[in-house]
Amino acid sequence: MRAYLSWLLIALLLVLAILAPIGQGNYITYVLTSWLVFSIAAMGLNLTLGYAGQISLAQASFMAIGAYTSALLTLAGWHWMAALVPALLLCFVVGLVLGYPALRVKGHFLAFVTLAFNTLVFLVLRNEDWLTGGNYGLSGMPRPDFGFVSTMKQHNFYYFTLAITVVAAAIMWWIVRSPWGRGFKALRENPIRAESLGVDTRRITLLAFAIGSTYGGLAGALISPLVQFIEPGSFAVGHSLRILLMVVVGGAGFFFGPFLGAGVVILLPELLRFTEGYYLIIYSALVIVMLVFTPRGLIGLWGMLRDRFFGKPQIRADVEQGPKLK
Amino acid sequence: MTAPILSIRNITKSFGGIKAVRGVSFDVHKGEILGLIGPNGSGKSTLFNCILGQLQPDEGSVEVKGVPVTGMRASKLNRLGVGRTFQQLSVFPQMTVLDNIIVAGQEHKGTLISRLFGPTDAGLTQAADQLIEFFRLTHLRDTPAGSLSYGQQKLVDAAMAFMAGPDLVLLDEPAGGVNLTMLAHLKERLVAYNAEHGTTFVVIEHNMEFVMSLCTRIVVLAEGAIIAEGSPDEIRANQTVIDAYLGG
Numbered sequence: 001m002r003a004y005l006s007w008l009l010i011a012l013l014l015v016l017a018i019l020a021p022i023g024q025g026n027y028i029t030y031v032l033t034s035w036l037v038f039s040i041a042a043m044g045l046n047l048t049l050g051y052a053g054q055i056s057l058a059q060a061s062f063m064a065i066g067a068y069t070s071a072l073l074t075l076a077g078w079h080w081m082a083a084l085v086p087a088l089l090l091c092f093v094v095g096l097v098l099g100y101p102a103l104r105v106k107g108h109f110l111a112f113v114t115l116a117f118n119t120l121v122f123l124v125l126r127n128e129d130w131l132t133g134g135n136y137g138l139s140g141m142p143r144p145d146f147g148f149v150s151t152m153k154q155h156n157f158y159y160f161t162l163a164i165t166v167v168a169a170a171i172m173w174w175i176v177r178s179p180w181g182r183g184f185k186a187l188r189e190n191p192i193r194a195e196s197l198g199v200d201t202r203r204i205t206l207l208a209f210a211i212g213s214t215y216g217g218l219a220g221a222l223i224s225p226l227v228q229f230i231e232p233g234s235f236a237v238g239h240s241l242r243i244l245l246m247v248v249v250g251g252a253g254f255f256f257g258p259f260l261g262a263g264v265v266i267l268l269p270e271l272l273r274f275t276e277g278y279y280l281i282i283y284s285a286l287v288i289v290m291l292v293f294t295p296r297g298l299i300g301l302w303g304m305l306r307d308r309f310f311g312k313p314q315i316r317a318d319v320e321q322g323p324k325l326k
Numbered sequence: 327m328t329a330p331i332l333s334i335r336n337i338t339k340s341f342g343g344i345k346a347v348r349g350v351s352f353d354v355h356k357g358e359i360l361g362l363i364g365p366n367g368s369g370k371s372t373l374f375n376c377i378l379g380q381l382q383p384d385e386g387s388v389e390v391k392g393v394p395v396t397g398m399r400a401s402k403l404n405r406l407g408v409g410r411t412f413q414q415l416s417v418f419p420q421m422t423v424l425d426n427i428i429v430a431g432q433e434h435k436g437t438l439i440s441r442l443f444g445p446t447d448a449g450l451t452q453a454a455d456q457l458i459e460f461f462r463l464t465h466l467r468d469t470p471a472g473s474l475s476y477g478q479q480k481l482v483d484a485a486m487a488f489m490a491g492p493d494l495v496l497l498d499e500p501a502g503g504v505n506l507t508m509l510a511h512l513k514e515r516l517v518a519y520n521a522e523h524g525t526t527f528v529v530i531e532h533n534m535e536f537v538m539s540l541c542t543r544i545v546v547l548a549e550g551a552i553i554a555e556g557s558p559d560e561i562r563a564n565q566t567v568i569d570a571y572l573g574g
Contacts, residue, residue, distance in 0.1 A: 179432040179441040179448045182421070186429045189418040196378070196412075197486060198404035198433035 013259075017162055026154045030226070033158045035266045036165045037222045042246040042258030043172050044215025049244070050252035051176055052208035053188025054102050058114040059243040061121035062091050062213040064235035066220025068125065071138045071230055080144035080225060087221045088214050095213025099206035118237050125232035137231030141224050151225070161222055168218060175211065176255060184208055188253070216243075249290060251297025260298045264290075329392060331356050331494050331526050337376050337386035339369075346372040348550040349386070356493070359520055359527040361541035361558075363534075365571050369550040370530045371413070374498055377528075378410060379403055390494065405434065409492035411483045413499045413530075419472025423463055426471050426482055427454040430489035454489065461485045461515055477508030484512065488519060494526045501533040509533070513540055534572065538562065546571060 017036075021029040045059045066087045073083035101113040125132045132138065143151040144160065151157040175181055183204045186194035195201045224230055242265060250261025268286070272279035294301040330353035339347040347369040354360050362370050375381040377388050382397045389395065390406055398406075418426050432441060432448040441448060458467055461481045466474060471482050480500060487495050500516075501509050513536060519525060531537045537544065538558040546554040546561060548570040554561060561567055 175442070177446045179429075179435075179444070179446070180438075182425055182429045182432060185421055185425075186418050189420060190416060192400075193412065193416045193418070193486075194429070195400040196404060196410050197430045198401050198490060199429070200401050200433070200438075203438065 014166070018159075021155055021158050029154045029158050031266065031270050033154070033161050033226055035262050036158075036161045037219050037226060038243065038246060038262040038266055039259045040165055040168050040222070041216050041219035041243050042250065042262050043168065044212040044219070045243050046212075046247050046250075046252060046254075046258045047172065047176070047184070047215070048208050048212030049247055050254070050257065051181065051188060052184040052205065052212075054099075054205060054208055055107065055111045056098075056114045056209065056212065057111050057237065057240045057244065058098060058118040058121075059212070059216045060235045060237070060239035061118040062095065062216030063220035063223060063239070064121055064125060064230075064232070065091050065094060066217030067224040067230045067235070068132055068138070068220075069217075070221040071141045071224040072131070074141050074225070075138065080142070080221075084218070084221050088217050091217025091220075092210045092214045095210040095216075096206050098213065099209030102205050102209060103202055115237060115240075118235075118240050122232050122236050125235065132232070135231065137229060138224075139229040141228050141230075143225040143228075157226065161226070164218070164222065168215065172215070173255065180204070180207070185253075245287070249287060249297055251299030254297065254299040257297050257299050264298070328356055330354055330389075331391055332377070332528065333389040333392075334373075334377065335387045335389075337373060337383045337388070339372050339376055339381060339383050346550050347376065347383070350547070350550070350552055351386075352545055352552065352555065354494070354526055354528055356526055357520065357524045358543060359516075359529065359541045361537040361544040362528060362530045362547065363532070363537055363544060363561075363571065364547035364553075367549075368547040368571075370547055371498070372550075373547070374496060374530060378408070378496065401433070404490065404492075407490075407493040409487035409490060409495040411480075411487050411495070411497045411500055413502060415476065415479045415483065417471040417474075417479050417482050417486070420470055422468050423458060423471050423474070423482055424451070424454055424467050427457055427485055427489050430486035434490045450489075457485050457489055460519070462511070477504045477512075480504050480508070481512060481515075484515070488525070491523070492525060494528070497527060497529045497531075499530055499532065501531055501536045509536060516540060 020032055041059055041063055045056060048054050048056050069087035069090055070080065070083040073086065074080055098114065098117055102110050105113060126134055143157055145151070149156060151160040176184070183194070183199050186199055187201055187204050187208070191201050246261035246265045247258060248261070249264050250257030250259065269279060269283050272282055275282055290298070294304065296303065332354040335351050337347050337350045338345070350373055362373070364370050372381065376383045379395065379398045379400050387394060387396045390403070390408055393406060395403055395406065418429065421429070428447055428450045431450045431453065435441065435448045435450065436444060455467070458464055461484065463478065463481060463485070466478065471479060474482065484497070484500065500512060504512060516527065517540065520527060529537065529541060541558060544556065544558055544561045545552055546567050553570055554564045554567045556564070562572070
């Protein structure tokens with residue numbers, strides 16, 4: 001029954017995502033596409049942080065690697081789909097390399113290592129202007145054309161991004177439900193115990209970084225044709241923090257958390273635009289209130305409401321009978 | 327006598343100027359339940375950590391089934407057939423009891439890639455259910471392990487150590503903090519498992535009643551060295567052990 005409801009909910013969300021841009025102008029469709037793109041980036045970070053428990057403040061740098069690789073190749077005449085392959089492979093390999101420090105340092109120290117990596121990528125993009133265009137960035141990247149359908153129109157590109165998001169989400173669903181997913185959770189909850197049970201925590205840590213980074217690269221490869229202009233500032237540390245906010249607000253370690261979190265971070269400021277100069281203050285206040293009252297994110301809020309209104313009183317899981325006061 | 331399943335030779339480990347373990351050697355044979363006892367600071371846990379690769383001994387060697395394992399990573403040791411439990415609670419609290427048990431066995435099924443493309447439970451649900459039933463935890467199968475009582479988490483911890491079908495299990499203070507009813511249950515399960523599968527146990531424990539009734543042989547450590555070795559009755563009667571640990 002629960003599985004049936006889950007599938008019904010997924011189908012409903014998919015129908016909503018298909019209907020969302022209908023009748024909307026180019027700007028709203030662009031914002032909705034951004035939501036999908038950042039959902040993919042947040043999905044990747046959710047694997048690294050939420051499932052495997054490895055903090056990373058470098059997701060924007062992988063978006064940059066994906067965006068610049070695909071941009072350079074499409075500008076050189078490659079089809080976007082062909083350019084995607086080396087972009088993702090590069091992110092996977094660099095993610096693997098970034099995972100190595102995670103074998104030595106944990107927590108705040110790992111956060112600083114990844115933060116330094118993001119800064120390093122930003123500086124390379126800004127200073128190596130023979131390749132990246134420096135501060136001027138790269139522009140004019142074509143959107144993919146499949147012959148029978150072109151994604152040049154904003155609505156078409158939205159549906160193209162939606163299709164990629166569905167595929168990326170399905171692969172992530174498969175990964176987190178597989179024994180790998182169980183290994184990631186074991187690493188997050190008790191790495192010493194996991195290692196003692198035969199889980200190769202080194203390999204699983206590297207995989208968490210590499211797969212999470214590949215999702216960042218995919219999001220970057222989509223940002224490039226979406227905006228058709230990229231520059232280093234779009235991938236600075238602040239953007240990594242923004243993706244982290246998406247994961248935390250949505251609910252780290254929950255499959256649908258990144259979609260909700262990206263929705264809040266991308267869509268909420270747009271919805272609050274009518275408040276004009278106050279929108280950032282209201283937005284920040286709402287995020288703070290959200291995090292104080294639902295530290296497990298918006299998905300956690302659902303759990304809290306369910307326990308509050310439908311949960312049966314329970315002291316401990318092994319005590320069948322609830323507490324009784326005479 | 328058969329070749330030892332665990333062979334410890336001249337293990338020595340110091341921390342700064344303190345010699346925690348001094349040249350300890352002993353063998354453990356298949357099917358034995360060996361107790362490792364001694365006062366606090368006698369070097370039991372240090373020796374355990376040297377056996378399990380968490381500490382690199384200054385001198386000496388450890389062999390499991392004739393394979394040198396000194397300093398070997400815990401995951402490799404586990405794949406060689408060595409399971410362990412921890413002194414502190416050591417389950418995966420947000421995962422269900424079933425998932426805790428499955429994760430304990432999945433790394434022994436196929437390769438990393440085949441596990442990704444294989445069934446989500448690595449084909450282990452039935453085996454996990456049998457183990458859960460063996461430890462009488464069936465009613466808690468789908469409950470997050472972190473919400474169980476202390477004793478029940480100890481049982482889950484023990485069950486995890488057995489999931490991969492190990493030849494040797496090292497139990498670090500399994501009775502610590504467990505109530506008497508649960509303790510009797512745990513002991514009965516360990517004895518039954520030993521009888522059924524011939525699995526060898528090495529048990530560190532302070533609860534003398536538990537050790538004496540569970541173990542077939544006991545090694546006593548004091549100040550990092552072995553002071554006595556023998557059957558429970560011999561250890562109870564040993565004056566050196568009485569003076570150093572058991573008391574009169």
